[in-house]
Amino acid sequence: MTDSRWLPFFWCMLMALLVSGCPQKVVVDYHGSPALAPGTRPEMNTAGFWIGRHAEADRLVMTLDEIGAFNAYIKDKTRAVYDVPRFSSTRNGTTLQGSMRRMLAYVASKNYVDARGRPAGESLGSLEAVMAIDAIPATVRVHWAYVVRPCDQRILPTEAPLYKSVTDTAIDRLQNNALDLATPVVVLHESADQAWFYIIAPYSEGWVRADCVALCPLEQMERYEACNSIVVAISARADLFGDPLLRDHVTSMQMGTRLPLLQEMGEDRVQVLVPTRSEGGWCVFDAAYISVSQVHHGYLPYTPRNAITQAFRLLNTPYGWGGMYGEQDCSRFIQEIFACFGILMPRNSSQQGKVGSPVASFGSTLDEDQRRKALVSSARGGVTTLQFPGHIMLYLGNMGGEPYAIHDLYAYTEPMSDDERLISINRVAVTSLALGGGTKKGSLLMRLVNVRELSPEPAEK
Secondary structure (H helix, E strand, O other): OOOHHHHHHHHHHHHHHHHHOOHHHOEEOHHHOOOOOOOOOHHHHOHHHHHHOOOOOOOOOEOHHHHHHHHHHHHHHHOOOOOHHHOOOEEEHHHHHHHHHHHHHHHHHOOOEOOOOOEOHHHHHHHHHHHOHHHOOOEEEOEEEEEOOOEEEEOOOOOOOOEOEOOEOOOOOOEEEEEOOOOEEEEEEEOOOOOEEEEEOOOOEEEEEHHHEEEOOHHHHHHHHOOOOEEEEOOOEEEEEOOOOOOOEEEEEEOOOEEEEEEEEOOOEEEEEEEEEOOOOEEEEEEEEEEHHHEEEOOOOEOHHHHHHHHHHOOOOEEOHHHHHHOEOHHHHHHHHHHOOOOOOOOOHHHHOOOOEEEEOOOOOOOHHHHHHHHHHHOOOOOEEEEEOOEEEEEEEEEOOEEEEEEEEEEEEEEOOOOEEEEEEEEEEEEEOOOOOOOOOOOHHHHOOEEEEOOOOOOOO
8 A cells, every 4th residue: 555645745846856957867657667677587586486496495504603603704804794792992092083073074075954955054153162082082981882772873972964965865874873772882082062973883883772772891791601501583573572461562683683582481572681771870681572483493404495584574563774764774784683592783774785705707798698697506595695896686596597696785776768767666676687778777687796605705725
């Protein structure tokens, strides 16, 4: 059913395009987009379709010990995954000041606008005062903490969005990441109004609301992180309740989030340990309850079957830039899937594209047919990522020699008689890699730069 809230916006945009007489970039709203992307058949929208076509669906790709070593390799290669409990107790304040000033200057240089179309520069002066950059000491004392509810991590300390233009409001350019319950962080700085903390999380750094985190002694964090008996969220969203009857809803957590298991409550519920925030802002650990249908005891075995199954649990979920709306973008989609196996993928697609064993090398001299054959003959579905600048996908397999992927896609471009038009998908979808063919940017296949299997790289000889 069409959401009536979007109709006024849709018709206003349509009339504006008709009146302007400039149809060269027509943006088709999500509700006007086809239910299936071009080249995708209905039966392809199930995990079983691709599992059934996989020659080694149940092969264990890596053991838990091998994944531990793989994570060490990821941290070393990308320098984009941080072990929060191992942070030094102090940081260089001058470096932190410089980082904040550079980010403020970057935002100022982009000519963003607010929701009313006003230039962002009008509000940046007041935000600079809130950041209290000059108050940062030469040596910053680190404070460890936990996220106590899902929250947005912002580039600047404000919930007010900034956009490229007043007609392009799908992506808030100040959204950096979304942090889930029980994410360990370090607090480096507090805003002048004490409403915001500047923090470093395992995959990103930025500003979060101060009431979203609770300070925690390092010793307590180390014990909490060392818990061996855990459950891992395997549904798109796992609901947490404050009572064993699962009636007092507390919050939800995204796929791949892990929590210490306290005990099993019969056949259908488990009791877990979660961080909460006291009135004084300190961490207090408390019990919560989850349906067993939404979690797995320990990490899932890393097999193609399980990876494809997890990917399809997110099928058709909305696109959320930087985790906006509690959803995921292309790289968060990949991150959540592989977190279910204990694999610590970086947050951004450019870093994710560096992880794993190279499957195919696509030089500029290879045409589309050569690329297609190389991919189909070498890549394994469910465990191979496909990356190009700004985007990443999970390879599923091929149909009649045509490769397919599942990915969180904002939009694609298709050719028209005299120009091109942008089609908004705005969700997790199964598509052919031929999507985008015939346009200036080219098909997804022709844009690929990195094709890697998430398994250890071959040892150098």
